[in-house]
Amino acid sequence: MSSSSTPEVGATFVNIIETAPETQQQVIDILKEGTERVISRMPGFISVTLYAARDGRHVINLATWEHPEDVRNVQTDPESAAFAKRTAQIAEATPGLYTVVGRYR
């Protein structure tokens, strides 16, 4: 095993979304559409990974960006806000900036 404490480059944005088993797939579909049509085309985009809890209770959207300003730019973008609003209508989202504090492999 090796661990790394190299200073992080870029910015990590995570959205923890609480879903119900009946709404989880709908949330996933909105996130996929938003990522493909809007998020991935914005300045500084590096990656998005979408994780679905097998019990249907959460979806996690983990995105990396070149700079923290890129995340702020997304959050004030009207097209991006429209997708966030669609998610908020059917699920509870807790978005935020994160720091990678440990990496082991």
Added chain:
Amino acid sequence: MSSSSTPEVGATFVNIIETAPETQQQVIDILKEGTERVISRMPGFISVTLYAARDGRHVINLATWEHPEDVRNVQTDPESAAFAKRTAQIAEATPGLYTVVGRYR
């Protein structure tokens, strides 16, 4: 941008931990110690990444394993349970198995 829907190999385990700004660092320290001393030495371990919310309200532990059985093995291991108990004493944890449903870069 490319997206991938390749069938996932292995198993993804995510623990969403609610913290307070005053307890976040303590949770991180327990997770680091548990990962270094126990988790990373267990069969099927591939990786752990620890994410800390900049507002102090969450820590996310994202682990990948070779097989779902490896995760079950960790959850029933006494040493691993001791670390989970230390975390549970100061924070609210929601662990679970996840599926990667989208990957864009």
